[in-house]
Amino acid sequence: MKTTHASSLEDAAVQLAKATGAEPAEIRQRLYAELRARNANRGLGYLSYAGILPLDLPEGTRIVVLPDIHVPAHDKLAMWAIKAFLKDYQPHILIFIGDVADVFALSRWARPPRVVANQQAELDETRRLVDSLIKVSNCLHVFYIMGNHEDRMLRYLTDPAAGLANIVDFSTREPILNFHGLMGYKPGDPVTFIYDMAERGGFGGAILINGDLELHHGHIVRPHPGVSPRADADESGRSTATGHTHRVGMTVRQTTNGELRAVELGHLVDVRHPFVAYANLSNNWHPAIGAGKVVGGKVHLQPLPIKQVLVNGRPKMALTFAGKVYRTPDR
Numbered sequence: 048m049k050t051t052h053a054s055s056l057e058d059a060a061v062q063l064a065k066a067t068g069a070e071p072a073e074i075r076q077r078l079y080a081e082l083r084a085r086n087a088n089r090g091l092g093y094l095s096y097a098g099i100l101p102l103d104l105p106e107g108t109r110i111v112v113l114p115d116i117h118v119p120a121h122d123k124l125a126m127w128a129i130k131a132f133l134k135d136y137q138p139h140i141l142i143f144i145g146d147v148a149d150v151f152a153l154s155r156w157a158r159p160p161r162v163v164a165n166q167q168a169e170l171d172e173t174r175r176l177v178d179s180l181i182k183v184s185n186c187l188h189v190f191y192i193m194g195n196h197e198d199r200m201l202r203y204l205t206d207p208a209a210g211l212a213n214i215v216d217f218s219t220r221e222p223i224l225n226f227h228g229l230m231g232y233k234p235g236d237p238v239t240f241i242y243d244m245a246e247r248g249g250f251g252g253a254i255l256i257n258g259d260l261e262l263h264h265g266h267i268v269r270p271h272p273g274v275s276p277r278a279d280a281d282e283s284g285r286s287t288a289t290g291h292t293h294r295v296g297m298t299v300r301q302t303t304n305g306e307l308r309a310v311e312l313g314h315l316v317d318v319r320h321p322f323v324a325y326a327n328l329s330n331n332w333h334p335a336i337g338a339g340k341v342v343g344g345k346v347h348l349q350p351l352p353i354k355q356v357l358v359n360g361r362p363k364m365a366l367t368f369a370g371k372v373y374r375t376p377d378r
């Protein structure tokens with residue numbers, strides 16, 4: 048069912064109810080009761096959230112999760128395939144699971160010689176790409192979980208100027224250097240940025256959908272695909288979906304505490320880009336996205352690997368879902 052783009056979290060609740068045939072009042076209450084309670088002392092309403100956000104989504108809600116894009120070091124060919132998929136799948140909820148922006152200009156790692164970096168240009172390009180993905184997906188609401196790369200900005204400031212880093216804006220009570228503000232989003236925009244309890248990006252902020260699946264950027268790194276989120280799920284005792292490792296894998300198992308699912312969602316980086324000089328073939332990285340649906344109260348989320356294919360001798364990126372192929376167009 049086609050829906051129009053929601054302009055606020057409240058609109059999103061009403062439209063989600065319509066799209067899934069659920070009761071609007073109940074969905075609205077579910078969608079932002081927690082946000083309201085926990086953000087009561089903040090001026091920006093639903094634009095940002097600190098901690099683990101419990102989110103109850105109705106039966107039939109379609110969800111797409113986009114892992115580590117690392118703009119401007121993202122894979123442009125893969126983006127075409129993803130946009131074709133989003134246009135067709137029309138997720139109700141779009142989730143960015145961290146490291147959307149590389150924030151290379153503020154990296155503390157040794158910079159390769161002759162590589163030029165401009166933080167404002169990086170932010171501008173990130174905003175443009177995020178907006179284009181939101182638009183093509185026609186989603187009702189976006190959750191942007193902060194990654195460790197987004198946190199580079201605060202870390203950069205904290206080191207030489209900790210006294211400035213903890214100053215908050217008088218009217219909004221937000222830190223003066225906050226990522227959502229620098230991206231140019233405002234209260235009322237259909238996007239919520241998820242930070243950890245200390246207002247940092249990286250590892251603590253999460254969304255817990257239907258008490259069943261926790262999505263966070265990721266903090267455990269194991270060398271083999273599927274093992275990092277599995278260790279994460281063992282630690283938290285609940286099913287988990289993560290980015291961060293850039294690997295793709297999934298495990299589903301029964302434990303004495305019930306079913307535990309662990310989904311590792313890959314990355315969307317152009318591994319030849321000079322900003323990701325640390326990429327190499329032994330990393331076990333693979334491009335992918337996550338797609339799923341709420342069925343029986345649970346989020347059935349699966350990783351969709353994006354593979355390089357040759358069409359008439361030209362490289363394209365392609366993903367398949369529900370028997371359909373989505374790939375870079377011919378031009």
Ligand SMILES: [Fe+2]
Nearest residue numbers: 115146291293
């Ligand atoms: Fe990453």
